[in-house]
Amino acid sequence: MSLNRVSSGIKELDKMIGGGFPEGDIILYSGPPGTGKTIACLHFIVDGLKKGENCIYISSEETRGKILEHAKLLGLDFDGAIKKRKLEIFQVEDIAFQDPLGRRSKLPREPEQRMERLTATIRRWMEKYNGKRLVVDSLMAYAINEPLNQKALLNSEMFRELDSLGMTTILVSELPAGTPAYSQDGITEIMADGIILFGHEIKGGRGYKTLEVVKMRDTKVTDEIRYFDIATGGIRFIKS
Ligand SMILES: Nc1ncnc2c1ncn2[C@@H]1O[C@H](COP(=O)(O)OP(=O)(O)OP(=O)(O)O)[C@@H](O)[C@H]1O
Numbered sequence: 001m002s003l004n005r006v007s008s009g010i011k012e013l014d015k016m017i018g019g020g021f022p023e024g025d026i027i028l029y030s031g032p033p034g035t036g037k038t039i040a041c042l043h044f045i046v047d048g049l050k051k052g053e054n055c056i057y058i059s060s061e062e063t064r065g066k067i068l069e070h071a072k073l074l075g076l077d078f079d080g081a082i083k084k085r086k087l088e089i090f091q092v093e094d095i096a097f098q099d100p101l102g103r104r105s106k107l108p109r110e111p112e113q114r115m116e117r118l119t120a121t122i123r124r125w126m127e128k129y130n131g132k133r134l135v136v137d138s139l140m141a142y143a144i145n146e147p148l149n150q151k152a153l154l155n156s157e158m159f160r161e162l163d164s165l166g167m168t169t170i171l172v173s174e175l176p177a178g179t180p181a182y183s184q185d186g187i188t189e190i191m192a193d194g195i196i197l198f199g200h201e202i203k204g205g206r207g208y209k210t211l212e213v214v215k216m217r218d219t220k221v222t223d224e225i226r227y228f229d230i231a232t233g234g235i236r237f238i239k240s
């Protein structure tokens, strides 16, 4: 049985992963700050909207306005999609202040409850609007001040919950520069169906953004590292 592939929205990346992500998989976009993870996620959303698939974007670091601005860089106006309920952009802080019925309430003290609110909101939206694609940018939002073992536990619970939704999902993991692992909790990278590593490299006196496929379930991947830059239209690969 051949797998249905869901495009990453980045043609060159699709070629590196047999045409796209296996449908319904959870993929980790991992890398240090400023390496293009958010822009890569927006390509995934743009592609989904073009194909008429409903998308949900959970943002922690960036405001909704900033995300919309980034989208304009890719030449897409998300306002129309939001009005038509084809796309929803949630900020983690807003969700944390909503009770399970979406009413405004106090911020729960326990990170478990904040995580449950997040997954409940995603599930509600997905069921209502038949969501197909999900981005969580980034993972640590609801557990930022928790110790590592607590983060690992919370993220593995969230992972199972998101997996049960069946949407094709990108989770973004911020890495301090030079970290050997692919996520801060050390567990998400094991649970993820695929890992794309974003980075930065200096070569011939200038810096390049880099992209590498570390793993992809049911897919033959190569070890090549690809170089890219970001301009109008988004990610642009550089011939190497
Ligand atoms: N209009 C633009 N033209 C050229 N490059 C841009 C433009 N907008 C953003 N960039 C580049 O994109 C980078 C940011 O990309 P992005 O926000 O996707 O990174 P990120 O990996 O998500 O970062 P963080 O971990 O901080 O969220 C900037 O550092 C900048 O180099």
Ligand SMILES: [Mg+2]
Residues within 6 Å of the ligand: 037, 038, 039, 061, 137
């Ligand atoms: Mg980002």
